[in-house]
Amino acid sequence: MAADSPTRASTGRFYVKRAVVPFEEDLHHEFKGHRCLAVEELAPFSFHDYDRKKRSKRAASRAINSFLNSGQGGTVYLGVSDDGSVIGLPMTQYQKDHVVISLKDLLEKRYRPTVASDQYQLDFIPVLPPGVHSFDEVSRSHPALSFDVELRRRPHQLRTHFPCWCDKDLRAIFHNGHICPEYLIQIHIKPFESSVEQLFPSDDTCSSDDDDDGNDDSLDTILKLQLPNVYEDEEGRSYFRLQASSLEYSLEDIRMMVSSKAKDYYQPIVRRWERQLSRLKKEVSEAGLET
Ligand SMILES: [Zn+2]
Known part of the structure; x- marks a missing residue:
């Protein structure tokens, strides 16, 4: 079904909101409906009612770690629900900067051994409403796309579930009645090269x-x-990919x-x-x- 697939247009690649991606969660693909990278970014109340020790959602780090350790590579899609529907995440330029810095902090400072910057790739793919075929159509004169060069240098709050200043900035945009462009975040882990x-x-x-x-x-x-190296994540744990699951190995x-x-x-x-x-x-x- 062409309308349900990630689409290429002359202006570049984009996803269609509420469409279903043409692949499932498996050895190489993981979906997340949120953009929490490290475990500290998960809200403390994100536990199942029936088991207070089990989290109702997982940070992206676990899947990233399993793709690295398995050596076969893979991609984590942030902004896609468990059933493969494209949700999209509204983000300003400041929030995109936040994700870039947060992923670098996680992989290049907290993982052991540290992950080289050329071992992974981060992309923000626009998510467009059905029937819209160009990012320009939704982005023209968009207040959320403008940014202040000086403000981009402001440090972001990492390793916490509390909202960063960039998140509060987005809330202000919504409060003023504006909408914000949406993206699907792709974190691609390259396969191990012997x-x-x-x-x-x-x-x-x-x-x-x-x-x-x-x-x-x-x-x-x-x-x-x-x-391949065996990497420990920010909690000192190591995961391996088995089909659509990331399993902890002792x-x-x-x-x-x-x-x-x-x-x-x-x-x-x-x-x-x-x-x-x-x-x-x-x-x-x-x-x-x-x-
Ligand atoms: Zn921030």
Whole structure:
């Protein structure tokens, strides 16, 4: 259904309000109806009535952390409800600045290890009413789009659920009877890129012809196993993505997972070398008998 899909127009990409995005929550996609990035931004009353220990909503950080740790990348969509409907978040330029600074604070200062700025991408995609095909149509002479250069330098209140000055500024815009452009915030985590690193980087390598399996077993062709970093979030927790869920892993879980991946990778190499060694021993033995 074309009208329900994120649309590209000549003026750039936008989403249609109340349309349903053409994908579901899964290994690579997470929807949030709010823009709370870190856990402190969740209101203290955001708990389920039936269980005061369970939060009724989660900060985006948990999904971001799971996309980083799983190494396959993914995107968190802020301004999309659980059923995939585009809600859109009204935001001024100051609030967009707030999100940029808040995400940088979370990933580049609070995560352990810190996340490099080129590992993620943040985009504000306009959300337009149905039937509107250009952001210019809704943004012309929009008071919420104008901003003061000096005011943009004012520090924002991070790591708190209390409204920042930029949020109060938006309330004043609404109070004065104006509307504000809406956006869908996309936080994209790039997939882990393994580098090529030899397990035995020394020049002193021995070479051999391919064996019977067609594998080149010379030491200088064996590459080191590369695994993504395991990041701890702002609460010191680590999550991994399993289908549409972000699951917390303990240190022991992570140790076992890394150990299992290392075993799967290195065991076939070790077996090939054992076969190679056995053949060489046999050749030496036979040569010894002949002389
Ligand atoms: Zn702010």
